[in-house]
Amino acid sequence: MTPLSWRRTSAALVGALALTTGFSAVASPALANPVKATPVSVFPTDDLTVPDRGQLTGRRVALPTTDCGAPISCGLVQQLNQLDGFDLDPRIAVQYDAAVDPAQAAARITVQEARGGWRTGVDRVVWDPATNTLYAHPAEQLAPGTTYRLRVQGGPSNKGTQESFTTMSAPDGLLDLRRQIDSGSAFRSAGIAEPDLRVEGAFPATGTTVTWTQDQGATDVTAPVLIPQAATGGTVVFGSYLAPTWLTPDVTIPQTPTRDAGPAPVGQQRLPFVAVLPAGPPPPGGWPVAVFGHGFTANDTNVFLAAVANSRNGIATIGTNVVGHGYGPDSSYTVTSGGTTVTLPSYGRGVDQDGNGAIASTEGSSATGAAAAQSSRDALRQTAADVMTLIRSVGGTDVDGDGTPDLSGEDVTYFGQSFGGIYGTMLTGADPAVTRSVLNVPGGPITEISRLSPAFRPLTAAALQAAGLLNSTDPTRTFFQEQLPLRGEGPVTVTVPGAVAIQEYLARSTWLSRPGSPETFSPLIEPERVLFQIAFGDQTVPNPTSYTVIDAGDLWSRTSLYRNDKTANAANNPHAFLLQLPLPAALQGQAQVAAFLGRAEVIDPDGAGPVWEVPISDPDLLLSLNYPQPALRP
Template identity: 40%
Template structure:
């Protein structure tokens, strides 16, 4: 959409400007913005109530529909009404009394003004444009998103000017947005002097307050830092009789007996021990230990809401977690080995991706440390059967965190990461946040000292802790980098946000969005099955990508789907990496230093589409830290390279792709070995890695046909 997206309002009048000096109401005939009992601009603080326990000083209070006919909406609103404000990436809707000209809608005719953080006034006066504009003629409703992520716990004024024209080209006439029917208070009246600009009259306005998104994890981080944890326990082999530390040179293999059924039932398989020889002999030992982490999720896999100003999330218990550690074969430095926490992806476990990077990391003297994500790694009864080349096997608990959440007898690869009904709108928000908490606790264990071999000295350097993670690991890793102060540098690989947007745009996950629409009451699917989606899970939400011209919606049911997707994203913002990106470098929390980072991604990622990665980069001001892998060029040069580059970091088993995987891993290893000072180009002067990315951020999908 048109410039500018964000700039100080140098033309703003002081807040004390008398209302009488505001521009006269537009005199021209024409269409107006609707303000009545059934329709008005949204979001709006008219749908909140005072709550002085919250950092926003309010709480959302949406009215419910008929819960007998729309039970899914009512269940969602029960969760929404625990929030302290509106989405920081809102889908804004403005209803009109008649038809308008969508071509007249841009960031000059409609915009947002930041009235500042509720507690500090930070951001006061910034102007924010709009994007992804949709005009729905059937309901005479205009929908759009803010052009950027809005600042959390802040007030925003939505301004509609007479630069928007009706279908005949006439200026809009002013709506009675300050009348009793509008439901607005003195707060909106006092904010209106901030609305002037562009030489156009204000014909409608609304005021809303954004939610607190990052506060809970920052409070938990401070709680963890104030505690002294018990030492980690490596005596977990054969029921506590054997120290679970094994030399790689003495390994015949490791069998993973994954619990896949609640009966219980198990599925055996071998761990990829050959992956440790990408750099031959670099990994000296693999070890398994156990530590205690605070459990903040309840049985429904939800972290209960607490007041965002006066409250603090409280642990509901603790959980015993198993971690996996790869130690380099090189001599241990005096302070211990530098260590990289590595986060695995969705459906994966610590027995997948971490194995593929450990060898290259170890070749630079860096240990690799991993845990299973909430809901991943199979059930808790799974085991590892470690088979040495000499001596008896050793059985080690595998640390699975999956559960039979739906009661069907099986434990799927991600079962337990999402919230249970009726709070399904929470989705993976709290599974992601709990995983971040578990990793913060693991960082605290490294700080306290981890003695792997039992000789009484620390083996990991508490002053050189790093983080890298792939896909889902890049998502919760971005969150972790924003809130954990003692991680020195990080590399999220192919992250994206929000989860709602990933599931909407990705062919790999779109069927999951369809399933959620199919299971609602009433059902929201609006298209018949196709050859690509033969099961009845087809839908069209008709939402344009960023920076496209206004779209005129002609798809029945699309607006209702778009509203649901917006509500999902709203509820899940505290589990969205986009919310935490600015904390990494641009605006670190108090007491935190800005972190050096590299964000690696690939053009044309099918699993985590490029626009969702660009959202993180834009929110964090990280464009100069982006490394882009040009998979389009790699595939054109060699069709043996996968069309979907999502796993380019870990594709060591695919001959055509393995060199690029090792190159990307080497960039991470060199970055950590230099304590975040050195960023190498993985292919030097070659064209396949752009360091940093050349040209604008990709807002298209860029899939290879």
């Protein structure tokens, strides 16, 4: 049982009126003499599905398509109607024939497995007095492909009700891609005869300089690439490999019935890699390999920063670019070493999606057009599949041409920072070929990261604007007020017009994106295979989203907390600490990474010091944002 759920009983919600976080409004006081209201409709329900033998659940969603709102909202409904069930964290809606006390009503709602005794209450409660509707979410994430009973208990003088609903087979799509990779069918369909990893340049780290010419569309920009030579030592390597791709031009992977083997690849793509090898001769069979996953807006050269402790501990580090990253396809590296200068392609994956002549640092990593609500769902799934291919391609690689392998393909490990922690969670859950993983500052779902993070909240505003749902003129609130509570907070009563419509759009977008979201896959990870690193007060991937991912897999015993608030850098956003080498936390965090990847050992980087908690002392620390947001408070 998770740390929150074992303490939260349905009765604990009664009268709970927690302080707001700036994204919600305090609930109205409990009614002195609440009417004995009767529930008249409940969502989700399998009544809104149709039989479909092609689906693992035997069902397919069939939401009404009339009066579905703006075109983008109607398109969202049409995409949801391709799925084989409801969300793993569904937005429950219970409409009553009269007003209710929201806390008391929420205490009478439970979600229970139709076949089994598992059950949970509800949380994140919202009361809409305009329609007498109570909205909530299950207190714990539900299992995929499972039928549940949603029970609304009645009081002494009124009736209750119940409905059955089935959750979708959310992990199935990425699992299909992995099975295609393992069977070889993905490579055959993509026209790849065999793993084709090419070393295109290898240079001693010491004395080598690199500049990166970024193809930004109409403009080329040249920037230096930092290689911490003295710390890294060894050899830096540039190259590429072939991988099957399932992405269509709108950055989506076609939805197929879940009983199928998944869509066939639409082609192949040559992807970049950079690697750092430790100093000295490799052991027989080659250096053990750790794949590094870079963050949003970054690129594969972050490997140089991430490899310091690994290199000192005899681990080679390698990484590729995320979908839509690395700028345009004509980007290149200029490498100067030993008096010789060479130019190598960097295989940028960015594209000019909006047709404005410029390629931004992440352009091409999100869906476009009618599929925009899917956000980065399929780019994340494709990136996870790209790493699966890389893992299966590195074994036996001869970097220096002496006829002996420099990289081993045995027991490959993974670590990823930020976005790399997000798709790394998906990768680790879906692919048993990943021996161990360290997932640094991940969170989910992406829609919640975007909503809660000051850096990304404007992206949510842009999506809402496209759907015609902005409901504020106040730029300090990024032009929308959604009035949603965080997990563990008390009920919220809607007071702002348009807030309910925003809540519905966000819930449906999250539902659609769940197959490419990390919390979907964390329950598939065996605890001994993973270590999480979370930063207290992270303003980029807010702590409540990290809570969601870890709690979904009950992986609290595998969670390490970096207490930035107890350092001299407490005023700074700690999100990128792992790669900020001047900070003590960077090498401390990397030492923890190297110990776990290399020896399966979990160390406390500062011993008895206060900066690191290994494991986290109180998971509820992550329920709050843990940073001030005065501009967003009502």
